[in-house]
Amino acid sequence: MAEWAQSGDSDKENRIAVYLSHTDPDVVGQACFQLGQLKARAHIPALLALLNHRDGRVVNMAGAGLRDMLDTRDAALAPRFEALLTHDFLLARISAIEALGRIHSTGSVPLLAGRLQSEDPAVQFHIVHVLGTLRSRQALPALEALEAEVRTKDMSSPHFDRARGTPAHPKLMLEAIALAMQQIQGKAP
Known part of the structure; x- marks a missing residue:
C-alpha cells in the first residue's frame, strides 16, 4: 500500500480503499493511515464508519487517518470524536483528541x-x-x-x-x- 500511496497512479486512493474491508485489522489500519496521508477526503465516510469497529487498533488508525485529512471545514464531526474520548483503547482516544484539535x-x-x-x-x-x-x-x-x-x-x-x-x-x-x-x-x- 505504501508503494501505491507514493506512486503516480491516478486511482491509488481507490486501490488502497479496497483494503478498508479486509479481515486483518492491521491491513485495515494501514489503509486508513495511507488514505490519511493522501488526504483522500472522498473516503471520509468510510473512515468515519470504521470509528465504530470492534477492534481498537482499527478505531485508532481510522481516527489517525481522519486526523490527517480533516480541517476546520469538518468541525461538525466533533461529536463523532468526542464519543471516542472514553474508548477503552488508549491510542484511539489520542487519535480522537488530535482530530478535535485538527478540526479546531x-x-x-x-x-x-x-x-x-x-x-x-x-x-x-x-x-x-x-x-x-x-x-x-x-x-x-x-x-x-x-x-x-x-x-x-x-x-x-x-x-x-x-x-x-x-x-x-x-x-x-x-x-x-x-x-x-x-x-x-x-x-x-
Whole structure:
C-alpha cells in the first residue's frame, strides 16, 4: 500500500480503499493511515464508519487517518470524536483528541478540560497540546490544576524520547502545559 500511496497512479486512493474491508485489522489500519496521508477526503465516510469497529487498533488508525485529512471545514464531526474520548483503547482516544484539535473544535474544550485530571498520563499530553491549539480561556483552570499536580512528580528520572501512547516525562509535560497556557493567553504562536 505504501508503494501505491507514493506512486503516480491516478486511482491509488481507490486501490488502497479496497483494503478498508479486509479481515486483518492491521491491513485495515494501514489503509486508513495511507488514505490519511493522501488526504483522500472522498473516503471520509468510510473512515468515519470504521470509528465504530470492534477492534481498537482499527478505531485508532481510522481516527489517525481522519486526523490527517480533516480541517476546520469538518468541525461538525466533533461529536463523532468526542464519543471516542472514553474508548477503552488508549491510542484511539489520542487519535480522537488530535482530530478535535485538527478540526479546531472549540466546543470540545469543556469536555477535554474535564477529562484532563482523570485521563491516563499518556493521553494528558495530547489533551494539553490540543487545549493550547484551541486557545480557549475555559481550559486555564484545568491546565493550572494539572501543572500543580505534575510539579509534585519526580523530575530526576532519566528523560527518554517518548513514543506515542507513553507518558511524557514530568519536565516535558510542564513545558507542554506552559506552552498551552501561553497560547491561550496570546503570548505564543
